[in-house]
Amino acid sequence: MNTPVTLLADFYKLSHREQYPAKTENIYSVLTPRSNERAQFSQHVVVFGIQYYIKEYLIRRFNEGFFQKPKRQVIADYQRFVKHSLGLDPVPVAHLEALHDLGYLPIKISALAEGTRAPIKVPVLTIENTHPDFFWLSSYLETTMLNTLWLPMTSATVADGYRRILESFSLQTTGGVEGVDFQAHDFGMRGMSSEMTSTVSGAAHLLSFLGSDTIPAGCFHEEYYEADCEKAPIIMSIPATEHSVMCAYGEDSEQELFRHLLTDVYPKGFVSVVSDSWDFWRVVGEYLPALKSVILGRDGRLVIRPDSGVPEDILCGTVQEFGKGQTPEEKGLIECLWDTFGGQVNDLGYKVLDPHIGAIYGDSITLERAQLILERLAAKGFASSNVVFGIGSRSYQSMTRDSFGFALKATSVVIDGQEKAIFKAPKTDKGGTKKSQKGRVRVYRNDQGQLTYEAGHT
Template identity: 30%
Template sequence: MDGDEFNILLATDSYKVSHYRQFPPNVTKVYSYFECRGRGHVSSQAEPHKFTESVFFGLQYTLKKYLCGQVVTREKIQQAKEIYQQHFQQDIFNEDGWNYILEEHEGRLPVRIKAVPEGTVVPLGNVLFTVESTDPKCFWIIGWLETILVQTWYPITVATSSRAQKQLLARYLWRTGGSRALLERQLQDFGYRGVSSQETAAIGGAAHLVNFRGSDTMAGVMLLRRYYGCPMAGHSIPAAEHSTVTAWGREREGAAFRHLLQQFPSGAVSVVLNILGKAFGTMVNEKGYKMLPDCLRIIQGDGIDISSLKRVLDAVENAGWSAANLYFGSGGSLLQKVNRDTLNCCFKCSYAEFDGQGVDVYKQPVTDPSKCSKRGQLSLQKTIDGQLVTVEGGKGDQDTDLLRIVFEDGQLLRDFSLEEIRVNAALREEDFSPDPNPDVILQ
């Protein structure tokens, strides 16, 4: 086997390798769930942003790339056995368990995953997906998969932050005048070089494109092309940088810009300018705010995160300009200045069966009541007034449960397209109005 080939037997926190020995001997099922618990903030030199909801995205990528089909082979078992022997310096690897999966399940994972549709906007503190074993002899596999499944925190968090910035832009456009169609391109992803790896760029870049159509992160475009059925998810324009202008020399700066416009005579072109000058006229829109001519717009691409975005929009509004004059680019702040605690994402066991008898499982730490976990089998229900709530203890109505089976025994059962996801994540009508509650956007 190629040593670089992905091996699910090695894709877990190594302390979990011994867990199959730690459960009671009569366990026949383990059931866990994933949620964004809340209390999440993005730090800023000014005020932090507090999120109240999450955008579910990215599980399908993990399932397709890493968990579908035959993922256990004889060679992978042997590789894991040898590596764990060296790692632990003792024999604790569950070789019999993995051989059972290979022989009885043809190397496919005996697991069922139920999840909300990708793109769904869910208030924090609610279940987003559940994971359960489908073979009594493989109850231990759920904990093993926690590591790779919890990594969905990243696309969820980027998609959530990106959508919150879209909400912010929508409300300033409403107040200062501007077409809703501007929103699709008003925040460009410049984060490719600012992240830690090609895969991070791909996942984060794809998450941003759930909400916007502008991106210079080609890795994200290609991920959506391969895993979400979208031939071209994001667009860009020809753009200058300091090197392409300063290479002309200080005395030929005007010639540099003339050359740029000659090279790209139609469509949009982005240039790096510190001062616009007073040569361009203005008009006043229907809401009384100033607009530049249609051929001229401003892009701010330095230091943009959700907090600085609001400060810029405030300053522009206070100066009598419409937000429709502005476009923004965000790099490291969009794709890199997040972590698992931004939305407080967690994966917890809530139910188990012993000799076929169900028992609710939960934790209740006395030092931090906010970390109390949910109990029993869970469902996500919509109330009469349209709110989403988690029902615990197996009491939810399965017919109206928003959690649907997306993966079972190695097979993907629901394949979401980016088009569907964008519809699910679209802004609501109340987002195009004055702030109904300022704390929802920034506090």
């Protein structure tokens, strides 16, 4: 959809220009994650998406959709829509004509480096106009800026939450973090609201992990962040089956399909096989032991993927003490794989499966559930490295702008040459999250190396 860039805003933005005080010359605004009340798993947000916003919206779309088009056309498109939607007649357009004549967006953006963990309430970005005739522009861009930036920063923070959990358990149960890059795999593309949201969210996931099935996310990093998959890994995955493949062979041929995949289709390397099309515990308790010599004889790893049930019980069993379960369901997948294929006990005393076999679970995983699964595995003496999580839209699509309270608020104006610090502090805001900073802000690291800020500058 090619919405004119002049209309990429809320309707009320169109009328703000004439509402500001006469002789307004500059509006300075601050983007801040104001609260984690709805996302208490993190005390910070990961800064991401700013370069994408600048390149895609402020440069490409404004150049192609405004500055490089005939002025008469872009003004007529704007007038037509506003006249019949907002009821203005005549429609004010002199400010847009002047902007077209200027030939560029006169704005300045200052931001924290992308990838920075910014504490809640610390500003991540400021925007202001650099030409007094276009004081209205920085506020006008608020809608697209928030619309574009809250998701990548929020998804990057969710991914960082998974990373912190996985690193913590990896250090506890293996003594290092080798392999964590691949322990959370993005399965979210089909469950996100659009191609673009899945791409942006998937790109955010890649700040913390290399494993992902969201192909466009890797392309995003090449297009907007100068990544190059030929020079360094951006995104990685492995061959994997889906239920249609398994069902095409039929239930009676499932064991032979495993053999076919392992010997004919993928005689070496990693391959993931969804294993619950019919009877998951029969696969685990009967088919895999029958194929033990084939699996252990391959140069590679078979990854078992359950896709239904209660994740923590499927992986860890319904009996939580190691060696006490009698049936596969009571033992859980990881203990069953240990019983069949063995492995090693590492220096910290935790069991690590034979490298020819592994597990991934990608249905209904959340931060809380991942934590619980790793706790239960550790309690049974298993290292966290024995499982990979598939992270889907339940983690990434369930968040909103309010999860971290992202807001862009004006905190300073210049009127007739005089700078004035401004702020909002609603008395009805009992939680205090809607109070804005006052004046220009300075973000810096204190003596302890922590990011903080001070406001009130003019």
